[in-house]
Amino acid sequence: MRQIHDIHGGIHPPERKELSRPGNVIDGPVPAQLVLPLSQHIGAPASPVVNIGDQVLGGQMIAEAQGPVSVPVHAPSSGTVIAIESRAVPHASGMSDTCIVVELDGQDTWTPTSGITDWRQHNRLELMNCVRQAGIAGLGGAGFPTAIKLASDRDEGIHTLIINGTECEPYISADDTVMQCYAEEIVAGAEILAHIVGAETILLAVEDNKPDAAAAMTAAAQNCEMAEVVTFPTKYPSGGEKQLIEILLNAQVPSGGIPADIGVLCQNPSTAIAVLEAITLGKPLTTRVTTVTGEAVGDPGNRRVMLGTPIKDLLGQAGFDSTAGNRVLHGGPMMGFAVTDLDMPVVKITNCVLAPTAEELPPPQPAQPCIRCGHCAEACPASLLPQQLYWYARAKDHEQLERHNLLDCIECGACAYVCPSHIPLVQYYRSAKSGIKDAQQEKIRSDNSRGRFEARQERLEREATAKEAKRAARKAAAEARAASGEDPVQAAIERAKAKKAEQQEADS
Numbered sequence: 001m002r003q004i005h006d007i008h009g010g011i012h013p014p015e016r017k018e019l020s021r022p023g024n025v026i027d028g029p030v031p032a033q034l035v036l037p038l039s040q041h042i043g044a045p046a047s048p049v050v051n052i053g054d055q056v057l058g059g060q061m062i063a064e065a066q067g068p069v070s071v072p073v074h075a076p077s078s079g080t081v082i083a084i085e086s087r088a089v090p091h092a093s094g095m096s097d098t099c100i101v102v103e104l105d106g107q108d109t110w111t112p113t114s115g116i117t118d119w120r121q122h123n124r125l126e127l128m129n130c131v132r133q134a135g136i137a138g139l140g141g142a143g144f145p146t147a148i149k150l151a152s153d154r155d156e157g158i159h160t161l162i163i164n165g166t167e168c169e170p171y172i173s174a175d176d177t178v179m180q181c182y183a184e185e186i187v188a189g190a191e192i193l194a195h196i197v198g199a200e201t202i203l204l205a206v207e208d209n210k211p212d213a214a215a216a217m218t219a220a221a222q223n224c225e226m227a228e229v230v231t232f233p234t235k236y237p238s239g240g241e242k243q244l245i246e247i248l249l250n251a252q253v254p255s256g257g258i259p260a261d262i263g264v265l266c267q268n269p270s271t272a273i274a275v276l277e278a279i280t281l282g283k284p285l286t287t288r289v290t291t292v293t294g295e296a297v298g299d300p301g302n303r304r305v306m307l308g309t310p311i312k313d314l315l316g317q318a319g320f321d322s323t324a325g326n327r328v329l330h331g332g333p334m335m336g337f338a339v340t341d342l343d344m345p346v347v348k349i350t351n352c353v354l355a356p357t358a359e360e361l362p363p364p365q366p367a368q369p370c371i372r373c374g375h376c377a378e379a380c381p382a383s384l385l386p387q388q389l390y391w392y393a394r395a396k397d398h399e400q401l402e403r404h405n406l407l408d409c410i411e412c413g414a415c416a417y418v419c420p421s422h423i424p425l426v427q428y429y430r431s432a433k434s435g436i437k438d439a440q441q442e443k444i445r446s447d448n449s450r451g452r453f454e455a456r457q458e459r460l461e462r463e464a465t466a467k468e469a470k471r472a473a474r475k476a477a478a479e480a481r482a483a484s485g486e487d488p489v490q491a492a493i494e495r496a497k498a499k500k501a502e503q504q505e506a507d508s
Helices: 124-133 146-150 174-181 183-197 211-223 241-249 269-281 311-317 375-379 386-395 398-403 414-418 425-483 488-507
Strands: 025-027 033-037 061-064 079-088 096-104 160-164 201-207 227-232 264-267 287-293 301-306 352-354
Touching: 025 174, 033 079, 061 096, 124 146, 124 183, 124 269, 146 183, 146 264, 146 269, 160 183, 160 241, 160 269, 174 183, 174 211, 174 269, 174 287, 183 201, 183 211, 183 227, 183 264, 183 269, 201 211, 201 241, 211 227, 227 241, 241 264, 264 269, 287 311, 301 311, 311 352, 375 386, 375 414, 386 398, 386 425, 398 425, 414 425
Parallel strands: 025 301, 160 201, 160 264, 201 227, 287 352
Antiparallel strands: 033 096, 079 096, 287 301
């Protein structure tokens, strides 16, 4: 029995997961149009390889990856490209981004696909390329390109693969449902992931509020010697990578580091399935299981949804009552954000669409002055000092924010949840992180500009020095001729005659 460790802080908000009936998956709606953003993950956006008017098939690449930290985008079904334009996309800032709009033809015709028969006979680079070309990004949260996480170049390598089925945020039951319905596929995908990174151990992590998922995973893992199902007490946010590693391994990821620094790789259960399908079937990532829940929908549940499906279509199938709902959230109540436009599409990181009533999730109360109670520091799972970070974020003191490890904040919202003054702490942290990132990019631009200026100055100095040397040489030659009594005019005439004679001789 593996020893389980506790983490600092954490909270126990009402779970409300039973509302979405975990363990059952139904097909999502087939919309008239799919809106496919070119950026659905961390990193560089993909670049379109289709034009308006092109006919596309399901599984066809419609945008290719740009740079190493990028993945392509594929059409989830067949149809016609009718627009490549800026549309509203899921983001906390409510921003717009370039999207490829595909009008479906209702035929769902797919391009032929083929997988690898025996993946054990292929090297890790070939398998990682399959994962990358399938457009797989993490389906659990941030959406980091999976192939990049697999390409660990750490000296010690990866010794432990963790399949993170914690899903600790209230309301969301997509991972719970996937583990109950597709446990064998998760284990098979985990074996491929472990083979790619050279891991010796697979830990299938499940919180103890998901007994059916734990039972299904235990049954599926019986024939995999390297796999172990681990259950542990429910606490939010145990699903954070660093927190989960501390719970299972009693190991700390260094500040500013990543799990690979200590030989650990974390992947979502749905990501493991996507890797299995990419390797064995050659199938790209075009769908995902999404929880649609909240008391403002008449038929909550988990749906397999085509990427690019407008959220309004998803809510329409679930019987959304707009008069009862006070807002729609992309994600859960802790880390999600309000949807500003229901035409926004489902993307690779859309694990939940939450439509609560005003009584269910009341609107945020007005913020009051901080009373320095310290509850935020007690709740922070990253052992940070939220109060100090709040003051420095308000003052835009980036130096102090970095010194107090703001970038280690996972934006779980535990601090804001316990704050008696109702201060929206996470919003301040997100804004401050954006400011730090902008300042870093500006410094890079400034350094590059200074480097170009200094290089130009050095070149001009070299050219000036060379010109001065030539002038000095000519002056010295003239003085030498004058000292020898040679007529400079006559000497120039003789040189011209000699040069002309040489030219005539060459022409003849």
